[in-house]
Amino acid sequence: MSDKDNWKIWEVFIRSRNGLSHKHVGSLHAPDEEMAIKNARDVYTRRSEGISIWVCPSESITASSPDESEPLFTPADDKVYRHPTFYEIPDEIGHM
């Protein structure tokens, strides 16, 4: 048990209720996926936060590089017409 090197890091995603998508809530340590789910249940759903859990090894996540943020994100800044701010969303639509 002192050999914690084989306890990988996992990313945890929780669906809080039906109709919503899984949201990233944090990470944790676990030796395999089975225990990662159990740990996620104990660490992240103690206050009825969710009805479904996803876990995936952190190493499987590919992240964008902060150095690239300019070319990746700034071109969108001056394209306000892409934001749906010019019309009202009807109440029946629910979550957008």
Added chain:
Amino acid sequence: MDTKLLEYTLRLGDNALILGQRLVEWCGHGPVLEQDIALSNIALDQLGQARMLLQYAAEQKGEGFTEDKLAFFRPEEEFKNALILELPNEDWGFTLARQFYFDTYNYFLYSELLKSSDENIKAIAQKAIKEISYHAQWSAEWIIRLGDGTEESHHRIQKSIDDLWEWTGELFTKDEIDLFAENDNIGPNLDVIKENWHEKVSQILEIATLKKPEAEWMQSGGKQGSHTEYLGFILAEMQSLPRMYPEANW
């Protein structure tokens, strides 16, 4: 007041209370943060069950008794928990081996208490069984991991499984209270629980590549109020604050 029903309720309540109190000692000391939280959750589940059961016991006792009065102002010999639950935690494996033995017992016991002729015990069992099912699954999984893990984990968990064996017999030894519960359909026939328990324990130990102990001599006395030297220390810690400040409030 039915003193036998009260006695039966206290046994259930004290099992949950003393195990819960033992397990909270791990809080902040678990081998990894995630398991620290897992075990603390289980401790809290036990304390929650203890509250419901001791509330019911206090109601039966009347005379202004409360769950707190039962938890904090009873002397050692009036506690009716099984001895295995008051043993010190020792290492992680020992704590988990005890959980495995007890959770498995509790699972079969509470599955039967769902059919109790006593409405209160039945209602408590309905609430508790979901927690207990998770506990039993969780601790069995750990036994498999440790047994079928490294050479050291195998060796150490086998020792804990062996050392705790003689403390399991009491769970299934019937006395007049158990017979009363069985006859009035308040609780199950402990012979059946014993059979189910042995089957499950054998099955898990086999998957875990561990040897099931065979010794037949068993410790006894806890549920009648004769305890090991360890219970006094648990109570001293648990009861010191309310005894020093009886009016203390959150």
